[in-house]
Amino acid sequence: MRELFSAFLLLCIPLFARADCTALTASGNAEYPPYLWHAADNTDALDGAITQLMTTLGERIGIPVQVQFVGPWGRTQEEVANGNIDLIAGAFYTKARSERMDYLRPAFQETRSVLWVRNNNVFDFRDFSDLVGKRGVTVINNSFGQAFDEYAREHLSILQVGGFEQALRMISNGRVDYLLYEEQPGLAYIERAQITNLQMLEVPVSREPLYLTMSLKSACNTPELKQRISAELQKMNQEGLMAHYLAQARMRWQQR
Known part of the structure; x- marks a missing residue:
C-alpha cells in the first residue's frame, strides 16, 4: 500500500x-x-x-x-x-x-513567403515546378508550409545558410538564382541595406x-x-x- x-x-x-x-x-x-x-x-x-x-x-x-x-x-x-x-x-x-x-x-x-531575384535574372513563377533546375538560398531551419517543404525536399535545390544577411549577399552577387524568405522580414533587411539590384516576384510561394x-x-x-x-x-x-x-x-x- x-x-x-x-x-x-x-x-x-x-x-x-x-x-x-x-x-x-x-x-x-x-x-x-x-x-x-x-x-x-x-x-x-x-x-x-x-x-x-x-x-x-x-x-x-x-x-x-x-x-x-x-x-x-x-x-x-x-x-x-x-x-x-x-x-x-x-x-x-x-x-x-x-x-x-x-x-x-x-x-x-x-505571412507571405516570397522569392527575390536579381533585376537581370527575372523569371516567371506560378508554381513550385517553375523552380526546378534553379539554385535557391534560404535560412536554415525555416519552414515555408508543409506543402512547399515536402516538394522542396524531393525536387528543389535550395541551399540553407546561417543567416539572412549571408543569403542576401549570395543572391545579390549572383551565386544563386533566387532567395526565398518571408515578405516582411525580407523587405526590412533589403530596405535598410539599400540594395537596389533585387526585386520581389509577385506570386508568393506560400501564405501561412x-x-x-x-x-x-x-x-x-x-x-x-x-x-x-x-x-x-x-x-x-x-x-x-x-x-x-x-x-x-x-x-x-x-x-x-
Whole structure:
C-alpha cells in the first residue's frame, strides 16, 4: 500500500507543479524584423512587434511573458521543444513541431513567403515546378508550409545558410538564382541595406498563419491557461493590435 501511495504522489507532482505558473518565457527567430530581432549583442532581449504583442498578452492573462534571445532559430526551437523555454512567439505549422509543442489558436498573423531575384535574372513563377533546375538560398531551419517543404525536399535545390544577411549577399552577387524568405522580414533587411539590384516576384510561394506555440514539456502547459491565451489572442486579433505594433516596429528597425 505504501508503495502504491508513493507512486501516486510521484504522478501527482507534475500536476501540482503545473498549477503554479507565475511567469512565461518566450523566444523566436532573432533575424525576423519587424516581427523580432536581437535588441543588442550584449543582451538577451528581443525587440519587435511580437515582443509588444507578448507583453500585452501577459498583461491580459495576468502572467508576465518575457521574450528572450536564446540563440539561432534552430537552437530556439530545441530550447522550446525541451521545455527550457515555454513558448515560440511566431512559428508556422509543421507536423514535426506539432509533435513537440501545442499550437495555440487562433494564429495572430498571416505571412507571405516570397522569392527575390536579381533585376537581370527575372523569371516567371506560378508554381513550385517553375523552380526546378534553379539554385535557391534560404535560412536554415525555416519552414515555408508543409506543402512547399515536402516538394522542396524531393525536387528543389535550395541551399540553407546561417543567416539572412549571408543569403542576401549570395543572391545579390549572383551565386544563386533566387532567395526565398518571408515578405516582411525580407523587405526590412533589403530596405535598410539599400540594395537596389533585387526585386520581389509577385506570386508568393506560400501564405501561412503565424502561431504562438507552447512546449509540451512546459510546466505551464495546462488546458486552462491555453484556453485563456487563445481567448486573448482572439480579442487582440479583433482589435487589430498586430498591425499597430508592426507599424511601430518598422520605424524602430529602420532607426537602429
